[in-house]
Amino acid sequence: xAAERALAMATCTAPVNIAVIKYWGKRDTDLxxxxxxxxxxxxxxxxxxxxxTAAASRDFTEDRLWLNGKxxxxxHPRVQACLREVRRLARKRRGGGEDAAALxxxxxxxxxxxxxxxxxxxLASSAAGYACLVSALARLYGLEEExxxxxxxxxxxxxxxxxxxxxxxxxxxxxxxxxxxxxxxAPETHWPELRVLVLVVSGxxxxxxxxxxxxxxxxxxxxxxxxxxxVVPERLAQMMQHIRDRDFEGFGQLAMRDSNQFHATCLDxxxxxxxxxxxxxxxxxxxxxxxxxxxxxxVAYSFDAGPNAVIFTLADAVAExxxxxxxxxxxxxxxxxxxxxxxxxxxxxxxxxxxxVLTEPVPGAVQYILHTKPGPGPQLVDDPSQHLxxxxxxxxxxx
Amino acid sequence: xAAERALAMATCTAPVNIAVIKYWGKRDTDLxxxxxxxxxxxxxxxxxxxxxTAAASRDFTEDRLWLNGKxxxxxHPRVQACLREVRRLARKRRGGGEDAAALxxxxxxxxxxxxxxxxxxxLASSAAGYACLVSALARLYGLEEExxxxxxxxxxxxxxxxxxxxxxxxxxxxxxxxxxxxxxxAPETHWPELRVLVLVVSGxxxxxxxxxxxxxxxxxxxxxxxxxxxVVPERLAQMMQHIRDRDFEGFGQLAMRDSNQFHATCLDxxxxxxxxxxxxxxxxxxxxxxxxxxxxxxVAYSFDAGPNAVIFTLADAVAExxxxxxxxxxxxxxxxxxxxxxxxxxxxxxxxxxxxVLTEPVPGAVQYILHTKPGPGPQLVDDPSQHLxxxxxxxxxxx
Numbered sequence: 001x002a003a004e005r006a007l008a009m010a011t012c013t014a015p016v017n018i019a020v021i022k023y024w025g026k027r028d029t030d031l032x033x034x035x036x037x038x039x040x041x042x043x044x045x046x047x048x049x050x051x052x053t054a055a056a057s058r059d060f061t062e063d064r065l066w067l068n069g070k071x072x073x074x075x076h077p078r079v080q081a082c083l084r085e086v087r088r089l090a091r092k093r094r095g096g097g098e099d100a101a102a103l104x105x106x107x108x109x110x111x112x113x114x115x116x117x118x119x120x121x122x123l124a125s126s127a128a129g130y131a132c133l134v135s136a137l138a139r140l141y142g143l144e145e146e147x148x149x150x151x152x153x154x155x156x157x158x159x160x161x162x163x164x165x166x167x168x169x170x171x172x173x174x175x176x177x178x179x180x181x182x183x184x185x186a187p188e189t190h191w192p193e194l195r196v197l198v199l200v201v202s203g204x205x206x207x208x209x210x211x212x213x214x215x216x217x218x219x220x221x222x223x224x225x226x227x228x229x230x231v232v233p234e235r236l237a238q239m240m241q242h243i244r245d246r247d248f249e250g251f252g253q254l255a256m257r258d259s260n261q262f263h264a265t266c267l268d269x270x271x272x273x274x275x276x277x278x279x280x281x282x283x284x285x286x287x288x289x290x291x292x293x294x295x296x297x298x299v300a301y302s303f304d305a306g307p308n309a310v311i312f313t314l315a316d317a318v319a320e321x322x323x324x325x326x327x328x329x330x331x332x333x334x335x336x337x338x339x340x341x342x343x344x345x346x347x348x349x350x351x352x353x354x355x356x357v358l359t360e361p362v363p364g365a366v367q368y369i370l371h372t373k374p375g376p377g378p379q380l381v382d383d384p385s386q387h388l389x390x391x392x393x394x395x396x397x398x399x
Numbered sequence: 400x401a402a403e404r405a406l407a408m409a410t411c412t413a414p415v416n417i418a419v420i421k422y423w424g425k426r427d428t429d430l431x432x433x434x435x436x437x438x439x440x441x442x443x444x445x446x447x448x449x450x451x452t453a454a455a456s457r458d459f460t461e462d463r464l465w466l467n468g469k470x471x472x473x474x475h476p477r478v479q480a481c482l483r484e485v486r487r488l489a490r491k492r493r494g495g496g497e498d499a500a501a502l503x504x505x506x507x508x509x510x511x512x513x514x515x516x517x518x519x520x521x522l523a524s525s526a527a528g529y530a531c532l533v534s535a536l537a538r539l540y541g542l543e544e545e546x547x548x549x550x551x552x553x554x555x556x557x558x559x560x561x562x563x564x565x566x567x568x569x570x571x572x573x574x575x576x577x578x579x580x581x582x583x584x585a586p587e588t589h590w591p592e593l594r595v596l597v598l599v600v601s602g603x604x605x606x607x608x609x610x611x612x613x614x615x616x617x618x619x620x621x622x623x624x625x626x627x628x629x630v631v632p633e634r635l636a637q638m639m640q641h642i643r644d645r646d647f648e649g650f651g652q653l654a655m656r657d658s659n660q661f662h663a664t665c666l667d668x669x670x671x672x673x674x675x676x677x678x679x680x681x682x683x684x685x686x687x688x689x690x691x692x693x694x695x696x697x698v699a700y701s702f703d704a705g706p707n708a709v710i711f712t713l714a715d716a717v718a719e720x721x722x723x724x725x726x727x728x729x730x731x732x733x734x735x736x737x738x739x740x741x742x743x744x745x746x747x748x749x750x751x752x753x754x755x756v757l758t759e760p761v762p763g764a765v766q767y768i769l770h771t772k773p774g775p776g777p778q779l780v781d782d783p784s785q786h787l788x789x790x791x792x793x794x795x796x797x798x
Contacts, residue, residue: 260668267659
């Protein structure tokens, strides 16, 4: 017998992504095949990332999983689907041959995963989480192929987090899902001026989870069907062109329209689903007043399945718009932590802007603003001290 | 010369109507021709009505108009359109002949109109208002024909207030609008158990008026186009059948779906239009929990271009649901005036209903509940003491 490695460990990080042409609804719930293609911007991991360590050892007696330091159910069907698919690919790659250095596929697995952002923020943590899980497992088993199809089995939008920059998730046509893949439209260096402001809204718990919500939409919303069949194919082509041209006017307008249409199909669902709140409405109205004042699209909002706003803008508008948000939603406390992430300069608002754009302030409605930009896809963490699991295969204490 | 009548006066009342298959969007803004047919329930005038007196006299020197006691602009194009159309029909009816008793078409007109409900309630006052104006003018000029086409020129949905009970507004095909008419589907006596609860929500001023809003929707919402062309024709036929069958399950479900879809097309408009607020969302969620608890559709909501909820239900559910609303939205003051209109019995809520349906109360969110039912179309007021104008042709003091 060849000497198999006793303990192997790999750590990766992976990003969150925000769709500007939205995905909502599966045509196959088991394989997670969408009813329409979608397109997203990968956000920078300096601000929002998941880190995952995967370890395999002949000494492990069972598969185990820890999320943000707490043990979780490793038997979750989606975790199992990712694990099974990665092992299947590893087996296929090895073919009939024996690779002495290869990790045994029969070893049990320990996985630890952490986010560097509050999960309460309602950001797309499952996309980053499953992209990171698949990346770490792939490293562990020495896979080098394109794995968006595997990440998709964890969470649909996770497939888009397998690439940096601007990413399309192709709907695909085949019933087995092998052509339902993510593809990079442009790298994160393509549009250096693009910036992202995440407005984290204080609020209630999400009323309806995405998985349940989107299936109800598929079953009950006639408008969602029309959106998927007719509207999205046109919009996807337009959005790719706007990105290629770095046309912020076109990009921003279409991002807002598509966000609104996604929430419209939620409302057309029966019973209806609401992710936007009165605070979201205030942010939307503010963005339109701000753009109206400037006479063109300076900021564009996009809302996922929650009330938080993601604002796309260009670097030269950040300071002014952040000040507009601060004046519109004065921070509840002293405001020290109101702006986080990339530095934001200070801006004085011209009186005519104040008169045209600001209305009655809504104190405390926005908890904080996170300033970030497009970023790269999953990264390997080389430094062993960064592993989330210790040499014993258990989570390191993070004191 | 024949002795023409010196002063003539006629007073009518007309009802509000609530669409259960909604109208939103014109294909001809001048003639007020809709992009889709619609269907409404006429509400009883004991609770909600407009009263209008129209007078003509050779002594009047100019046309004048008073709304709720205040003089208003009689030159408003829609008021003028109704006046012009009524006079045209009167002229046509008389043909070449001279009718000594007929009112001179050259006399100036005085009009006074009042609502018996607060206009601040955001109820469809323009539908009742224009239906009433046209009814009073028709009486004044002795017209007896179907006049929904004329009322439509005042406000699209006014044509539906020209009939009691259940009323369809046929989209029509002709470019001149002569086939865009209201038709009674069933009289108000057809479904004696049907009840209506208007939940008047405290709130802000309507953000976008219907006239401007619907044209923006027609221009920018791809979903509205699909709704008008594909969804509404099917739904209209279904809704007529539910009404004929007095099938509350079918009627209520479809009314809710159609209300939601109308608001979905508002959200798909660019910039988006929001008429539903967080309070509206609370009412919607409450209705679904209530129906869920009972295992079938006991109440159905419908929202027009504002946050107020119109609840359809059957007589035997009124007392219980009113108590559910009272517990969910405890009245801000002592609650004396919380329930208005038709009498409502008292109901004790079973503990299992309380546990399943009630959540954290939102005090003061609903101002009051108006209890009403389907009612008849415009009525002639025979009693001369009820005229809103005095013998001098000026508004009576309403001390």
